[in-house]
Amino acid sequence: MSVFPYLVAAWLLLVGCFGVVRSRDLVHTVVxxxxxxxxxxxxxxxxxxxxxxxxxxxxxxxxxxxxxVQALTLTDIVVSATVxxxxxxxxxxxxKREDTVDADKLxxxxx
Amino acid sequence: xxxxxxPPLGIAVPLLGSCVLLAVARFxxxxxxxxxxxxxxxxxxxxxxxxxxxxxxNRVVTWAGGWTPTQNLTxxxxxxxxxxxxxxxxxxxxxxxxxxxxxxxxxxxAGAHVPVLILLFMAGMTGFSLTADLxxxxxxxxxxxxxxxxxxxxxxxxxxxxxxxxxxxxxxSLGAYFMLAGIGIxxxxxxxxxxxxxxxxxxxxxxxxxVLLAMVLVxxxxxxxxxxxxxxxxxxxxxxxxxxxxxxxxxGVMAPLGIYxxxxxxxxxxxxxxxxxxxxxxxxxxxxxxxxxGAVLSLIQRHLKRMLAYSTIAHLGLFLVGMATLTANxxxxxxxxxxxxxxxxxxxxxxxGALLARKGNVDEISLYRQGTNDGLTRWLFPLAALALAGLxxxxxxxxxxxxxxxxxxxxxxxxxxxxxAATGGAVLRASLRIHxxxxxxxxxxxxxxxxxxxxxxxxRFPHRTPATMLTAIxxxxxxxxxxxxxxxxxxxxxxxxxxxxxxQGFIEQTLYxxxxxxxxxxxxVEWNWAAxxxxxxxVLLAVAxxxxxxxxxxxxxxxxxxxxVHRLHSGHVGDYVAWLVLGIAALAALFSxx
Numbered sequence: 001m002s003v004f005p006y007l008v009a010a011w012l013l014l015v016g017c018f019g020v021v022r023s024r025d026l027v028h029t030v031v032x033x034x035x036x037x038x039x040x041x042x043x044x045x046x047x048x049x050x051x052x053x054x055x056x057x058x059x060x061x062x063x064x065x066x067x068x069v070q071a072l073t074l075t076d077i078v079v080s081a082t083v084x085x086x087x088x089x090x091x092x093x094x095x096k097r098e099d100t101v102d103a104d105k106l107x108x109x110x111x
Numbered sequence: 112x113x114x115x116x117x118p119p120l121g122i123a124v125p126l127l128g129s130c131v132l133l134a135v136a137r138f139x140x141x142x143x144x145x146x147x148x149x150x151x152x153x154x155x156x157x158x159x160x161x162x163x164x165x166x167x168x169n170r171v172v173t174w175a176g177g178w179t180p181t182q183n184l185t186x187x188x189x190x191x192x193x194x195x196x197x198x199x200x201x202x203x204x205x206x207x208x209x210x211x212x213x214x215x216x217x218x219x220x221a222g223a224h225v226p227v228l229i230l231l232f233m234a235g236m237t238g239f240s241l242t243a244d245l246x247x248x249x250x251x252x253x254x255x256x257x258x259x260x261x262x263x264x265x266x267x268x269x270x271x272x273x274x275x276x277x278x279x280x281x282x283x284s285l286g287a288y289f290m291l292a293g294i295g296i297x298x299x300x301x302x303x304x305x306x307x308x309x310x311x312x313x314x315x316x317x318x319x320x321x322v323l324l325a326m327v328l329v330x331x332x333x334x335x336x337x338x339x340x341x342x343x344x345x346x347x348x349x350x351x352x353x354x355x356x357x358x359x360x361x362x363g364v365m366a367p368l369g370i371y372x373x374x375x376x377x378x379x380x381x382x383x384x385x386x387x388x389x390x391x392x393x394x395x396x397x398x399x400x401x402x403x404x405g406a407v408l409s410l411i412q413r414h415l416k417r418m419l420a421y422s423t424i425a426h427l428g429l430f431l432v433g434m435a436t437l438t439a440n441x442x443x444x445x446x447x448x449x450x451x452x453x454x455x456x457x458x459x460x461x462x463x464g465a466l467l468a469r470k471g472n473v474d475e476i477s478l479y480r481q482g483t484n485d486g487l488t489r490w491l492f493p494l495a496a497l498a499l500a501g502l503x504x505x506x507x508x509x510x511x512x513x514x515x516x517x518x519x520x521x522x523x524x525x526x527x528x529x530x531x532a533a534t535g536g537a538v539l540r541a542s543l544r545i546h547x548x549x550x551x552x553x554x555x556x557x558x559x560x561x562x563x564x565x566x567x568x569x570x571r572f573p574h575r576t577p578a579t580m581l582t583a584i585x586x587x588x589x590x591x592x593x594x595x596x597x598x599x600x601x602x603x604x605x606x607x608x609x610x611x612x613x614x615q616g617f618i619e620q621t622l623y624x625x626x627x628x629x630x631x632x633x634x635x636v637e638w639n640w641a642a643x644x645x646x647x648x649x650v651l652l653a654v655a656x657x658x659x660x661x662x663x664x665x666x667x668x669x670x671x672x673x674x675x676v677h678r679l680h681s682g683h684v685g686d687y688v689a690w691l692v693l694g695i696a697a698l699a700a701l702f703s704x705x
Contacts, residue, residue, distance in 0.1 A: 013292060017285060017692050021685040026277065029684060033281055040291045047299040069298065072246060076291060079253045083284050086257060090264050090277045097270035103684055108271045109278070109348045110682035111412075111560030 005046035012039030026091045026101040030084060037080045044069040044076065114165035115173045118190040120158040121200050121237035125151055129230040136223030148226035149211045152233065156204040159237065163197040167603055170610065170620050171197075172243075180622055189305055191243035191621050194607025195446055199371055202453055203236035203364045205590070210356035213461060213583035225265065225354075232258040232360065239368055243621060245294050245329070245380065246304045248372060249287065252332060255365060256283050263353040275352035278684045282345040283335055285688060289695065290332025296325035297380075306379045307618040314383040326381050327699045330373060331691075334698075337369025339431060340401040341694040343424050344680060344687040347408075350420035351561065355464030358416065359587070362423045362460060363453030367430060370449075374434045374442070374611075382614040387437055393701045394435035399526055402428030406533035408680070410656070411665070411673050414563035415463045415473040415541060419456065422499065422534035426452050429527055433514030443608035443636045444513030447594060447601055451506020454591025455498045459538060461584045462492050465576045466545075474563030475541045480548035488576060488584070492542040495588060500535025500653035503646040504638065506594025507531075509601065511649070512642030524645070532649045536656025543661050550661035560677050598637060605636035 016036025023029040048066030056067035095101050128151025136144050165171055171192040174180070178187025192200070207229060214225065235254035242248055260283075264276025298304060300321060301312035313322065331342070338346040346366065350358050377390055405425030412418035426448070433445030465488055467473050470481055482489060501508040511531055515524045543549045594600055610616065619625040665673065 009292070013288070014692075017688055020281060020285070020688045021692075023685055029281060033284055036285060037288050040288050040295065043292055043295045044298075047295055068304070069295070072295075072298075075246075075250065079250075079257075082257050083253075083260075083280065086260055087277060087280050087284075090260075090273050090280065093264070093267045093273040094270065094277060097268070097273065106274055107682045108274050109351060109561050111417075111677040111680055 005042055005049070009039045009043035009046065012036065012042060024102055024104065026094060026103060027088070029103065030087045030091060033087065034080060034084050037076070040076055041073050044073045114162065114171050117158055117162040117165060118171060118173045118192050118241045119175070121155055121162070121204070121241060122234050124155045124158065125230040125234040125237070127151075128154075129227045129234075132223050132227050132230070136227075144223040144226060145211070145215055148223075148230060149208065151230055152204060152208045152211055155233065155237065156201065156208055159197060159201040159204050162192055163194065163201050163603070166192050166194045166197045167606065170617070172621050172624070185303075185305060185308055185622065188247060189243045189307075189621055190241045191617070192241050193610045194603050195371070195442070195611045196240045196375075198446060198450070198604060198607065199240035199364065199368060200237040202450060203233055203240065203360075203368075206360050206363050206453060206457060207233040209457065209583045209587055210359050212579055212586075213356045213359075213464070214354075215579040225262070228258045228262050229357070229360070232262065236360075236364060236368060239372065243306045243379075244304055245297065245306055245309060245376070248376070249291055249294060249332070252287055252290070252336065252372075255336075255368075256280075256287060259283075259349070259357075259361065259365065262357045263349045265354055265357075266352070269352070272352040274682075275348040278682070278687060279345045279349040281684050282342075282687050282691060285691060286332045286335030286342065289328045293325040293328025293331070296321060296328070300325070305621075306376065307621045310380045310383060310614070311618050311622070313381065316384070318384040322381075322384060323702060324699070326377075326385070327695060327702060329376060329380075330698060331695050333369050333372040333376065334397070334694075335369070335691065336366065337373060337431070338366050338401075338424050338427055339369075339397050340404050340424075340428075341690040341697070343401065343405070344690060346424055347417050347420040347680070348682065350423070351414060351417045355416075355460055355467065356583075358419075358460045358464075359457040362419065363457045366423060366427055367449045367453070370427060370430050370434060370445075373431075378437075378612060379614055379617055389702060389705045391435050391437055392705050393698075395432055395523070396701065398428045398431035398435060399523070400428070401425070401431065402526060402530045404428075404676075406530040407673075407676065409534050409537045410660070411677070412537070412560065413475045414561045415466070415475060416460070416563070417561060418475070418537055418541065419459055419463065422537065423456060425530050425534050426456075429511070429514065429530060432518060432523060432526070433510075436514075436517045437612065438517050439605065439608040439612060440513055440635065441517035442611055443601070443605045444510050444515075444517055446510070446604050446608065447506055447636065448510025448514055450594045450600070450604075451508070451510050451591045452499075454587045454589075454594065455495055455505060455507055458491070458584050458587040458591065459495045459499065461580065461587065462488055462495065465580055465584070468580070469576065472564060475544060476553045477562070477564050478545045479553055480545070482546040483548050485546060487581065489546040491584060491588065492546055493539055496535050496538035496542055496657075497650050497653065498535075498588070498591060499531070499538060501531045501646045501649040503643045504592065504595045506591050508646035508649075509595040509636075509638060509642065512638075512645050513636055515645060516641070528645060528649050528652065532652035533656060535649070535653035536660065539653055539657035540660035543657055553664075595638075601636035
C-alpha cells in the first residue's frame with residue numbers, strides 16, 4: 001500500500017487550515033474548510049483501498065474494498081454539505097449587514 | 112424487564128418530535144407547536160430518568176437493530192449507558208425543557224424552526240452521552256454542532272450574531288474533522304469503530320506513534336467542544352450572541368459534554384495503552400491553564416453574557432482537573448459540579464436574558480443603577496453569583512469541595528478556591544453595580560473589548576418579567592440547590608463514577624455480556640466540615656473581589672498585561688484556527704514528552 005494517499009490527506013487537512021488562517025474573504029474561508037474536510041475523505045478511502053479489488057457490491061468477483069469506510073465517507077459528505085451550506089448562508093448575512101466579507105474588518109466580537 | 116429499549120428513546124423521540132413539529136407548524140397556531148415541543152422534551156426527560164434508575168443496578172447496553180455480537184465478532188452499533196452517561200442525557204433533557212418553557216411566547220417570529228432546532232440539538236446531546244461507538248460520537252458531535260451554529264446565528268438581522276455563529280462553525284467544524292481523521296487512523300490500525308472493540312484491540316497493539324497521533328486528533332475534536340485552552344476562543348463569541356435560552360444549553364451541558372467525551376474516550380479506548388500518570392499530568396495542566404485564563408477574562412468583561420461565558424470556560428477547566436484525578440471521587444465531584452453549575456449558570460444566563468428583554472442592554476457599565484427597581488430578580492442575581500462561587504449547600508459548592516479533596520494537592524485546592532471566587536466575584540460585581548447602584552460611576556474600560564450596548568432586546572416584554580421566564584429561572588436555581596442537598600443524587604453519581612472508570616467491566620459487559628463485578632462501596636460524595644469551610648472561603652473571597660472591583664477598579668499596573676490578553680482574543684477566525692493548529696501540536700508534544 002502506497003504512502004502517497006496518506007500524505008495527500010495530511011496535506012489537504014493542513015493546507016485547508018492554512019487557507020482559513022490566511023483568508024481575506026469569508027467565502028474563501030468556507031471553501032478552505034471544505035478543502036480541509038476533503039482530506040478526511042481521502043484518508044478514509046485510502047484506509048479501505050486494496051489493489052485490484054472491486055467495488056463492494058453483492059456478488060462482486062474476488063476481493064472487494066472495505067465498504068465501511070465508504071459508508072463513513074458518505075456520512076462525512078452529508079455533514080460537509082450541511083456545514084458548508086450553513087456557513088455560506090451566514091456569510092451572505094454577514095455581507096448584507098456589514099457590507100464586507102473581509103475577516104480582517106470584522107471585529108464586532110473581541111476581548 | 113430489560114431496560115435496553117430506553118436509550119434509543121432519548122435519540123428517537125426528539126427526532127420524531129421535531130419532524131411532527133415541522134409538519135404541523137405550517138397551519139397550527141403557535142401555542143400548539145410550543146406544547147408539542149415541550150411534550151416531546153418531557154417524554155425524553157421521562158425516558159432518560161427511567162434509564163438513570165435502571166443504570167443504578169447495572170449498565171444498560173443496546174445493540175441497535177438487534178445486531179448483538181457473536182463470538183467476539185461485532186458488526187452492530189452499540190449504545191451503552193452508565194449512571195454518568197444517563198445523568199448527562201437527563202441533564203440535557205431537563206435543560207431543554209427549561210429552555211423551551213423560557214421561550215414560551217419569547218421569539219417574535221412565528222415559525223417553529225427554533226423549537227425544531229432545539230429538539231434536534233437535544234437529540235445530538237443525548238446521543239453523544241449514550242453512544243459507545245467512536246464514529247457515532249463524531250456524528251452526534253456534528254449534529255450538536257450544526258444545530259448549534261444555526262441556533263447561534265438565529266438572529267440573522269444582527270451583525271454580531273452571524274459573526275459569532277460563523278466563527279463558532281468554522282472552529283468547531285475543523286476540530287471535528289481532525290477528530291474524524293483520528294477515527295480513520297484508529298480504524299486503519301484496529302479495523303474497529305466501537306469504543307470497547309478498539310480498546311480491546313489496542314491492548315494487543317500497544318502505543319506507537321500512529322496511535323498517539325490518532326489519540327491527539329480525536330481529543331482535539333472533543334477538547335474544542337469542551338473549550339479547553341487554546342481551543343476555547345469560539346465559546347465566548349457563541350455565547351455572547353446566541354439567544355439566551357440557547358446559552359443555557361451551551362453552557363450547562365454542551366461544553367461539559369466535551370469533557371465527558373474526552374474522559375470516556377481516553378479511559379475506554381486508550382485506557383490500556385496510555386499510562387494513567389501521563390493522562391493525569393496532561394489534563395491537569397490543560398485544566399489549570401483553562402481555569403485561570405477563564406477566570407481572568409471573566410473578571411475583565413463588561414458584556415454580561417461574555418462574562419458568564421468566560422466563567423464557564425473557567426469552570427470547564429476545573430471540571431477537567433477534577434476528572435483528571437482518575438479517581439471515583441474526583442469524577443463524581445466533577446459531575447456533581449457540572450450538574451450544580453448547569454443549574455446556577457443557567458439561572459444566571461436567564462437573569463441576564465430578563466435584563467436584555469427589558470432594558471435592551473447587557474453592558475455592565477451602561478446598566479449602572481438601571482436595575483435598582485427590579486423585584487425578585489434583583490435578589491436572585493447576587494444569590495446566583497454567590498452560588499457560582501460555591502455557596503453551601505448549592506451543588507456547585509458540593510462538587511467543588513469533593514473535586515478539591517480528590518486532587519489532594521494544596522496548589523490545586525488553591526486554584527479551585529481562587530478561580531471559583533473570581534468567577535462569582537465578577538458576576539457579583541456586576542450585580543452590585545446594576546441592581547444596588549454601589550460604587551462610583553464606572554468608567555470606560557479597555558477599548559479592545561466588546562461592550563454590551565448594541566444588543567437588540569430579545570422577546571417583547573419591556574415592562575415586566577413574565578411568569579414563564581421567572582419560573583424557568585427559579586426551576587434552574589432550585590435544581591442547582593437540590594443537587595447539593597439531596598443525598599440520593601450524589602450517591603448515584605458516586606456509584607456511577609466507579610463504574611465510569613471500570614474499563615474492564617465496560618468492555619466485558621458491552622462485548623461479552625458478562626455480569627459486572629460488584630464494585631466496592633467507597634464513594635464519599637457528601638458534605639463535610641472541610642467542604643463547607645472551603646465553600647464559605649470561596650464565597651468570602653468572591654465578595655471581596657466584587658467589592659474591590661466596585662470601589663477600587665482594576666489597578667493601573669495591570670492595564671498593559673490585560674490589554675495583551677484582550678488583544679489575543681481578536682475575534683478573527685483565522686487567528687482562532689491558528690491557535691487550534693498550535694494546540695494540536697502542543698497536545699502531541701505534551702503526550703509524547705511525558
